[in-house]
Amino acid sequence: PDYYEYLKFREKDNPNALPYDEIDRAKYQLFQPGFSFETVKNLANARIGNDSVFTLIKQATNILAKQDDKTYPLEIGQFRQEQKVTRDAVKRIEKLIKLDQAMNISFLKQDEQRYVSEDSAKTERYKNWLTNVSKDRYVDEAVKVIHDMVNQYNLAKGAAVPAKTF
Numbered sequence: 001p002d003y004y005e006y007l008k009f010r011e012k013d014n015p016n017a018l019p020y021d022e023i024d025r026a027k028y029q030l031f032q033p034g035f036s037f038e039t040v041k042n043l044a045n046a047r048i049g050n051d052s053v054f055t056l057i058k059q060a061t062n063i064l065a066k067q068d069d070k071t072y073p074l075e076i077g078q079f080r081q082e083q084k085v086t087r088d089a090v091k092r093i094e095k096l097i098k099l100d101q102a103m104n105i106s107f108l109k110q111d112e113q114r115y116v117s118e119d120s121a122k123t124e125r126y127k128n129w130l131t132n133v134s135k136d137r138y139v140d141e142a143v144k145v146i147h148d149m150v151n152q153y154n155l156a157k158g159a160a161v162p163a164k165t166f
Contacts, residue, residue, distance in 0.1 A: 035152030102134040
């Protein structure tokens with residue numbers, strides 16, 4: 001028995017509830033990507049492991065993770081010092097997440113009419129979003145993973161691998 005047993009607010013306790021039924025499972029085929037997920041995952045892990053910025057981000061997030069299990073001092077000076085360390089870690093993470101050099105990202109031609117319009121506030125929000133995305137380190141890493149996937153697919157098909165690598 002669970003602790004909701006006696007509260008009588010579950011669906012099965014309602015006399016007007018629909019009876020239990022099942023929908024037949026849809027027929028489907030598993031997707032065969034044409035490349036090895038393990039290889040792509042290993043390439044990404046190696047790239048992230050060798051990147052000093054991701055190492056610094058991990059160290060800063062470990063400082064923040066320790067805040068959950070921490071007892072806080074009652075002495076105000078010591079408390080303020082610990083809060084300063086936490087704030088510094090957050091600021092470090094925010095700085096590290098942004099790329100030094102922005103990626104070349106733009107909207108699609110189909111989206112131009114949607115985002116470049118008379119509504120200047122909407123256009124400004126979209127441009128700000130695009131700027132933030134172009135400087136996001138995680139988006140950059142996602143692009144590199146997709147590039148790895150394309151390269152692995154090309155290798156599997158025997159096609160030439162693009163010369164540009166990250």
